[in-house]
Amino acid sequence: MNDSPADSRTRLLDAALKVIRTRGYSATRIDDICAEAALSKGSFFHHFASKEALAVEAARHWSAVTDAFFAAAPYHQSADPLERVLGYIDFRRSILSGLVPEFTCLVGTMVQETYDSSPAIRDACEASISGHAATVARDIELARAKYAPNAPWTAESLALHTQAVLQGAFILAKARGNARVAEESVDHLKRYVELLFHPTNPKEH
Template identity: 50%
Template sequence: MTRSNKSAETRARLLEAARDVIRAKGYTATTVDDICSAAGVTKGGFFHHFASKEQLGVAAIAAFDTMAGALFGSAPYQMLPDPRDRVLGYVDLRASMIQGDVALFSCLMGTTVQEIYATHPELRAACEEGMSGHVAMLARDIEAAKQLYAPDAHWSAENVGYFMQAALQGAFIFVKVKQSTELGRECLGHLRRYLETILGQPSSDQTKERTQ
């Protein structure tokens, strides 16, 4: 392995360790030592790549955002021709992911920003960029579904996208509070039913068109 490849691998391990340790312990409780231990990297190796925990946090959020974009951008529901089905398919996928250790399915950005929004402006800005970008991705399908099924509705696709993320982040919080992944999935079940209501049920003619 070349030196540049080894350096890139070390940096990747630090980013992955920050992602997982911060989701498990929170940003404030996570130390550089914790991250180094999880990554199998010396403290000297850490500071070779990052000047501070905050700098690593910003980079970890950017990496998490890229990973999430690839995951949801290539998810099977994206192939569905009907935008309403894609909106609901997104919720179904998020619900299916709520299992096992909460640190492995919760959002790094949501976990981080709850603690640091008033104290670490660079981290908050990174979280805002990533989370709002994700909402914009959802809003494209929500708007297309609105035009088909609820063109006269007074709500905006963007606001519904933010509501979806608020429900999702809230579900993560209550999974932590109650130690119940089942409760998290039930919360998203209610979100799905709400979306079915505001987007309306496809008419029989629309159903025929979708299946032809």
Template identity: 35%
Template structure:
């Protein structure tokens, strides 16, 4: 759970309750009553802060994005280091997440995309924006790697960053199906090995 000091305590409780429920049950299966019960507040409090479930759905997506950003910005990796070192440190973050029992087992953005992309254009656009934001840090690092260590073949950094996003999202699904998070580590390391071959650099 992440507490945002800039919003009231009960609103924090509602958003964190919605996040927990939507990650475990999905958006459609989560009701306003469920959220209120999980947060320990009345429906009156809910409607003081949110117009409806779509409203808290948007807030919860934004909250989840803040959580992801916090994980990256608080991680121990030197943004002034050699680009190849930065790249490896960045991938290490996701290995550590795989070993963290408190890390979410699913991605809210992915779940909402699956449920809402064809029926709610606003949510689809929000999810697309978040995925683009998720890919940007890796794309920026890869841009620096290419400048310092030009590969022998043409490389599209945006496509590589999107590929990693797909690898990790897919790995979350496999890990949940198998009840085994080691697949997350294995696939991050496969991606790392692929980059090592692509840039002719040691892992």
């Protein structure tokens, strides 16, 4: 566990995120990851027992990286929970720029390919998605208690719905080759949340 400028294990994990996000899990070769990390196969198998074990660790690494990323995002500063929820959605929308593999989700991609073949990877992906949804659900629950205590939906299900919209938006972006469609879908999501919390304030509707 030496930690030089960039730990070899971390370099391999970062390389895995990048390569898997662009090519998908099955199509990425261990050699591709090694090349991206500028390390050898010997090093790879020193740190990971198998390709599958790497995938599980990559999902965990993804969670750690994204948790830190969202924890540092500005929307947490709002005092009002609903503003934080809407701020989260705005933030998600704002990062839909740049190249497709840079804003899409590792675990959403991986679970599509592995849900039937690798329970270990599937569970790691599920934990990543649900973990992130749970952090969103906390603010949603606060907003719900404050503004819509009798709402017929749960904070958890709305949080998962936000993730579904995002995951689906990524698919559309990949199919279209750009993020415009994804942005529009997130716009619909934001309008939905606004309507849920301000049903009597139609704006234009």
